[in-house]
Amino acid sequence: MNAPAGLDLASIPERIQSEVQRAIQRSIKGVEYIASSGPALGSTPKDILAVRGTMNLYHYRPVADEIYRVPILIVMATTNRGYILDMVPGQSFIEFLLRRGYDVYMLDWTAPKPEEKSLRMEDYVLDFIPDCIARVQQDSGETDVSVIGYCFGGVLSLLYGSIFPDGPMKNLICFTTPVDFREMKLFQNFADRRYFDVDRLIDSVGNVPPEMILSSFEMLRPASRAASQVQLWENIWNDEFVKSYRMFDRWATDTLPLAGEYFRSITKDLMWDNKLYNDVMSVGGHPANISKIKVPILHAVAEHDHIVPYDAAKPLIQKIGSADKEEVMLKGGHVSLVAGANAIKRLWPKLDSWLGERST
C-alpha cells in the first residue's frame, strides 16, 4: 500500500516515541501543576506611596544610573490588577521602563469594599487621579507628569486630561482605549437599556461582583476558556508554556468588582448615551471634551482586540485636540498588546522611542 502524499513512513516511529515521551511528561507535570503555586507576579521592587480605599499608588525603584526628567504615572483599568504590566523578570513592562531610564509610578486598584459602593466617576477623575498626580509631583520634585492609561484607565486619563487641559499632564499614552461605545457591540447588547435594569442591579448588589465582570468578558469568546485548557494539557510538558499560561490565566480571572455608582455612570453615560463620543460628557459638573486635550498623545491599539474593537478606539485620535498625535496598530489582542512576547518585540520599543523624545 502506498503512503499518502507528504507522509514519510520512516519518521513515524520517531514521532510515536516523541508523543509517548510527551504523554509521560504530561502525567508528571500535570501532577506538579496541581501541586505547585504559579510564578510570583508583580515583584519589581516598589514603595507604596499612598493607600486610600480602592486607590493604591506605587513608586517603582529606579534601576538606571540616569533617568528622564519627566516621571510616568500608569493608570490601570479599574476591572483588573496592575501586575499585568509587571509579570515576571524579563516579561515585565515596568522592568523594561525602569531599565530604559524612566521613573515609574502606578495607580493600581484593589477591590472596592461594600462601603465604597457610592464611589462615583468624579471620585476617580477629580479625586484619585489628581491626588496621585500631586503625590508623584511631590515625590519626584517635577511638575510635569506623563500619563499612561490602559483600557478603561485610558478613559479615566482622557476624562482627567479634558478637565485639566492646562497641566500638569505632559504626555498621554493610551492603550486600547474605547471612545465610541456604540462600537462595543456585544457589551452594548449585554447592556441594552430596554432590558438591562442597571438601577435595580446596583440597588440590589451594591458593588458589581467580579464574577459578573469576568463572565461578561468570557462571554465575548465563550469557547476560548475550554480551548485554552485543551492547549494547556497538550503543552503541559513545556515549562515555558505552562509558566506563561499560569501568569495570564491568573491575571485574567483576578477580576475586580466595580463600585456601584461608578458602574451606573459607565452604563448610563458611556454605554447608553455615548457621551464621550458625542462631546457631551461631564464629570462632577465639569465638561469633559477630549478636543480640549492638547498634549502629545500616542494611542496603541491591537489588530485583534475582542474587548475593545478597533472601531470603538479609532475616534480617539480623530477627536483629540493635540497636534502631536499618533495611532499605532500592532498585532495581537487586548492583553498580548501590552504583555507577553509580542509586546516585548512590538509595543515596548515603540513606546520607548516615542516617549523618550518627549520626556526631557
Added chain:
Amino acid sequence: MANKSNDPVAIWQTMIGEMEKGFNSFANQAMESPEFSKVVNQVGGVTAGAQKQLGEMMEKYLVGMNLPSRAQMVGMAERLQSIETQLNEIKALLQQNNAAARGALYPAAPKPPRTKRPPSAGGEPT
C-alpha cells in the same frame, strides 16, 4: 519528516483552533440578537431581585436568632477599615520618622539624576 497536512497532532491542533473560532463566531452572532439580551437580563434581573429578597429575609431571621446581620457586619467592617486607615497613617508616620533618623546616621542613597536624554538627542543608548 511528515508534512503538516498529514501530521495527526497538527491536524488535531488545527481542528481545535478552528472549532474555537467557529463556536466563538457563532455564539457572538447569537449574542448580538435583542432576544439574547432580553433573556439574559430577565434571568439576571430575577436573580438580583431574588438575592435582594433573600437578603432581607435572612436579615430578619438572623435578628430573630440573636445573630449579627450582614448590615451589622458591614458596619463593623467600616469601623475596622477606619481603624486600619489610622494604623496605616501611623505606620507611614513611623516609617518617615525612621527614615529621617536613619538619614541622620547614614545619608540616603542619592536618587539618580534626571538628566537622561534620548539617543536622538545625543543620549547614551541603554
